Amino acid sequence: MRAAQRGDPLAMDALLTELAPWVGRICSSIALDKGDDAMQETLISVLKNLPTLREPAALRGWVRRIAVRQALRAVTGDRSVPVADVPEAATVPDFETSVDVRETLKKLSPQRRAVLVLRYLEDLSEQEVAEMMGTPEGTVKSGLFRARETFRDQWREA
Amino acid sequence: MATMDRPIHVVGGGIAGLVAAITAAEAGAPVVLHEASGRLGGRAVGSAERPWVNLGPHVVFTDGALARWLRQRRIDIPMRGPLVRGLRLLDDRGTAFPIRHGLRLLPSIVRHDAPVDDTFRAWTEETFGGSTAELMCRLGGLITYHHDPGSLSARFMWERYRRSILSSDRVRWIAGGWLTLVDTLTERARTLGVRIELDDRLTRQALPDAPTVVATKLAAASRLLDRDLRWPGARTALLDVATAPDRGWPSVVADVRSDLATCCMIERETAPDPGALREEHAELIQAQLGVAADVSVAEGVARIEDGLDNGFPGWRESVQWRRAQILVDGVGAVDPPGTTWRDRPAVDQGDDVYLAGDAVASPGLLSEVSVNSGVHAARLALDARRRRAFAPGWPSVELTPERRLAVLAAVLPNASVETSTHVDRDVEPVDETGLGYRLEHRAGLTRATAVTASDADVRVMTLVASGLPKPARRLLERLPGRLRPWRR
Ligand SMILES: Cc1cc2nc3c(=O)[nH]c(=O)nc-3n(C[C@H](O)[C@H](O)[C@H](O)COP(=O)(O)OP(=O)(O)OC[C@H]3O[C@@H](n4cnc5c(N)ncnc54)[C@H](O)[C@@H]3O)c2cc1C
Numbered sequence: 001m002r003a004a005q006r007g008d009p010l011a012m013d014a015l016l017t018e019l020a021p022w023v024g025r026i027c028s029s030i031a032l033d034k035g036d037d038a039m040q041e042t043l044i045s046v047l048k049n050l051p052t053l054r055e056p057a058a059l060r061g062w063v064r065r066i067a068v069r070q071a072l073r074a075v076t077g078d079r080s081v082p083v084a085d086v087p088e089a090a091t092v093p094d095f096e097t098s099v100d101v102r103e104t105l106k107k108l109s110p111q112r113r114a115v116l117v118l119r120y121l122e123d124l125s126e127q128e129v130a131e132m133m134g135t136p137e138g139t140v141k142s143g144l145f146r147a148r149e150t151f152r153d154q155w156r157e158a
Numbered sequence: 159m160a161t162m163d164r165p166i167h168v169v170g171g172g173i174a175g176l177v178a179a180i181t182a183a184e185a186g187a188p189v190v191l192h193e194a195s196g197r198l199g200g201r202a203v204g205s206a207e208r209p210w211v212n213l214g215p216h217v218v219f220t221d222g223a224l225a226r227w228l229r230q231r232r233i234d235i236p237m238r239g240p241l242v243r244g245l246r247l248l249d250d251r252g253t254a255f256p257i258r259h260g261l262r263l264l265p266s267i268v269r270h271d272a273p274v275d276d277t278f279r280a281w282t283e284e285t286f287g288g289s290t291a292e293l294m295c296r297l298g299g300l301i302t303y304h305h306d307p308g309s310l311s312a313r314f315m316w317e318r319y320r321r322s323i324l325s326s327d328r329v330r331w332i333a334g335g336w337l338t339l340v341d342t343l344t345e346r347a348r349t350l351g352v353r354i355e356l357d358d359r360l361t362r363q364a365l366p367d368a369p370t371v372v373a374t375k376l377a378a379a380s381r382l383l384d385r386d387l388r389w390p391g392a393r394t395a396l397l398d399v400a401t402a403p404d405r406g407w408p409s410v411v412a413d414v415r416s417d418l419a420t421c422c423m424i425e426r427e428t429a430p431d432p433g434a435l436r437e438e439h440a441e442l443i444q445a446q447l448g449v450a451a452d453v454s455v456a457e458g459v460a461r462i463e464d465g466l467d468n469g470f471p472g473w474r475e476s477v478q479w480r481r482a483q484i485l486v487d488g489v490g491a492v493d494p495p496g497t498t499w500r501d502r503p504a505v506d507q508g509d510d511v512y513l514a515g516d517a518v519a520s521p522g523l524l525s526e527v528s529v530n531s532g533v534h535a536a537r538l539a540l541d542a543r544r545r546r547a548f549a550p551g552w553p554s555v556e557l558t559p560e561r562r563l564a565v566l567a568a569v570l571p572n573a574s575v576e577t578s579t580h581v582d583r584d585v586e587p588v589d590e591t592g593l594g595y596r597l598e599h600r601a602g603l604t605r606a607t608a609v610t611a612s613d614a615d616v617r618v619m620t621l622v623a624s625g626l627p628k629p630a631r632r633l634l635e636r637l638p639g640r641l642r643p644w645r646r
Pocket of ligand 1: 169170171172173174175192193194195198199200201202213214215216217218303358359360361373374375378382394396446485488489490514515516523524525526528
């Protein structure tokens with residue numbers, strides 16, 4: 001990590017190996033088909049700005065933030081993806097039972113996907129999610145709650 | 159994250175399985191290694207009472223995947239160099255130091271591109287002419303243990319010919335035999351926490367629901383996975399003899415008499431490795447001959463013994479131990495004309511099952527194929543384990559070698575990238591997977607190579623970057639290949 005900060009190519013390369021699976025999942029869960037572009041931009045940004053990171057222990061949080069930002073940028077720069085929030089009633093996966101998470105994620109807005117990724121994939125608390133997304137905690141909470149309820153109802157009906 | 163505790167399973171504890179288990183354990187994964195027999199090592203060790211008289215492998219190539227893999231881990235195995243002085247060729251005129259033959263082979267030291275589609279025989283005849291071609295084809299038996307090396311793909315044979323016969327200075331014998339290597343790898347696996355289950359023959363029903371590396375021979379893998387996994391191999395007669403010492407004997411005799419389309423290799427193992435028989439005061443002679451499907455053990459062994467009579471006079475008088483057998487598909491894959499290693503059964507079999515061994519789609523010679531595929535399979539299994547570990551079903555993307563190069567090109571100083579396309583699909587392998595990616599960094603210069611394949615062609619991307627000022631870089635670029643700092 002320190003060596004990578006100094007610009008040692010071998011250390012940088014090792015860091016890529018280490019980060020790629022995790023970054024790849026965050027990026028493609030949010031940016032879907034644009035996930036690989038988002039991952040590439042994230043990794044470039046991480047390596048470029050690595051020297052500015054003072055505390056190696058903060059790496060994960062820092063990278064996560066960059067990944068979410070790049071993933072949102074990758075999709076919202078693209079008109080074909082609806083930017084406006086879809087209706088609250090949209091399905092949200094129950095991550096224990098859902099088989100096709102991807103199909104379900106597709107129906108949500110990028111921002112909502114980001115919230116879900118941070119809460120369920122990254123296991124952040126609602127407060128942390130709110131902080132990172134720059135939205136009030138209550139909004140995150142109610143959004144997630146309603147999404148879960150909706151999903152459960154649908155599940156029961158099916 | 160309970161799934162993160164779930165192990166990767168490796169089935170088969172030969173060189174391939176050991177390499178796969180160690181590679182996976184090094185990455186921090188729990189690993190269980192299942193071996194059907196009571197001992198690890200597979201073909202690299204001998205029978206129960208004499209495990210040190212290995213069944214198959216003899217030499218390690220210093221420029222090959224096994225030597226490299228050991229070097230990378232600083233695993234120091236004592237090795238002995240070649241004994242050129244003790245080398246003899248037995249042809250129709252008798253046994254002699256191969257001066258005449260050396261001259262005949264002289265034209266073959268020139269670099270050539272051998273075609274995939276021709277037989278080695280047709281191509282060598284066309285390129286080098288009759289008598290040179292004939293000798294080259296026979297000598298191919300030294301490295302393939304096949305009864306008719308001339309019938310195999312010219313590309314396949316040429317690579318082997320160059321790396322063994324033309325580069326005999328890179329050949330090493332392991333002191334104490336391959337058991338030394340197996341013991342060292344076993345020790346390493348144990349240290350890394352690999353759980354080793356001996357006498358544990360897995361069946362189809364018992365295959366674990368977890369990322370699994372199947373590192374058995376193809377036939378066993380075929381049964382285990384219930385699918386047709388096949389590739390041509392060699393049928394080889396083996397004779398191993400312990401006999402009273404005679405200092406006058408040569409160290410290696412290559413029997414190239416004209417009744418054979420191949421060559422019978424007879425090695426006195428105690429020459430490069432005096433400790434080969436452990437405590438016993440005797441010479442160990444090991445001989446191999448590729449034989450066709452209709453040749454019996456008795457016939458094969460009789461032909462080998464005839465060679466011994468010529469090269470090692472008196473060997474029959476005080477035989478202390480002997481072992482004779484025919485091994486089918488014992489030396490790994492041979493590629494027929496029109497095929498390369500890429501066409502063999504794939505490492506990635508889908509459903510988180512990966513193949514390793516010496517007859518699968520990986521580059522290298524002999525056991526190097528096991529090493530390369532072992533590393534490749536372990537990496538894929540690690541990826542699969544990460545995929546399973548958190549939130550299965552969530553979308554994910556992989557960092558392809560091309561993307562990785564693009565990232566590095568964007569952040570390394572003075573980086574430039576070149577791409578070339580090769581339609582013949584046989585590109586010098588870059589890493590253990592034969593595709594993939596390698597990064598080297600020496601003296602301020604970084605060089606990364608990524609190789610990707612589609613059905614149509616193979617693409618090679620090369621990135622060069624350096625922290626040096628431009629004139630210095632120019633200079634380095636112009637150096638002949640041998641002197642470039644990024645060469646290993
Ligand atoms: C005559 C001869 C000469 C050779 N010379 C050389 C040489 O000079 N240099 C070189 O590098 N290589 C050489 N080789 C090749 C080398 O021996 C092999 O490539 C190498 O040993 C293969 O290792 P492996 O792990 O792929 O397979 P194996 O060694 O065959 O290992 C497979 C293992 O799987 C186990 N197994 C099978 N089924 C199951 C099951 N269902 N459950 C659990 N375990 C199972 C087996 O017991 C075995 O231990 C030679 C081979 C021969 C025969």
